Amino acid sequence: MIIKLNRSKARECLDILLTIFGWLFLLLFLYYFVIHLGSDFSLRFYWLSISNANAIVNFTILYSGLITLSLLWWSTYNKRKYGSLRRRAFPQPTRNHEIASYFQLTEEEIERVQNDKFVEVR
Incomplete structure (x- = not known):
């Protein structure tokens, strides 16, 4: 699933450029790693x-x-920006007449389905 956000063109271009830069950096690193894998290297550079x-x-x-x-x-x-926000709002309980209107059943049928131990769906 692709999540599409409403972002400005400048931000999308920056995202694309940074992604391309990151992939190029990774590919260059892997290229030089493979090239120098078999060669002899000197530890003289690492002496401190x-x-x-x-x-x-x-x-x-x-x-x-x-x-x-x-x-x-x-x-x-x-x-400071997001700490005071209370984003979670729980939905109100659904009443039997709302369920009945949604499924196009009578309220008696809804109550029977909710209270019976076994329900046969046809």
Whole structure:
């Protein structure tokens, strides 16, 4: 089932562009992964010096802080915008005459169907 939303053309174009970009990124990653799968590679790039380690730790702490702040902001925004909404409204109980009119039966037949232990449907 496809759910169609009413969105602006700009948002649909942005969605399409981001989806294409994501697929291209995935395909390029897989391509380079397969290309370099059998080749010898050097671990010289992965050796860390003290200055590199400090930069990586600083970057990780800064990045984690930014993610934490953005999640806190997002949760506050959602709580302010959507927190007070009460969207769930339960339907009123259906009466026998409404059921009878829907199924084109009499109210006596509806009561009999509801109260009998066994019902034969023809």
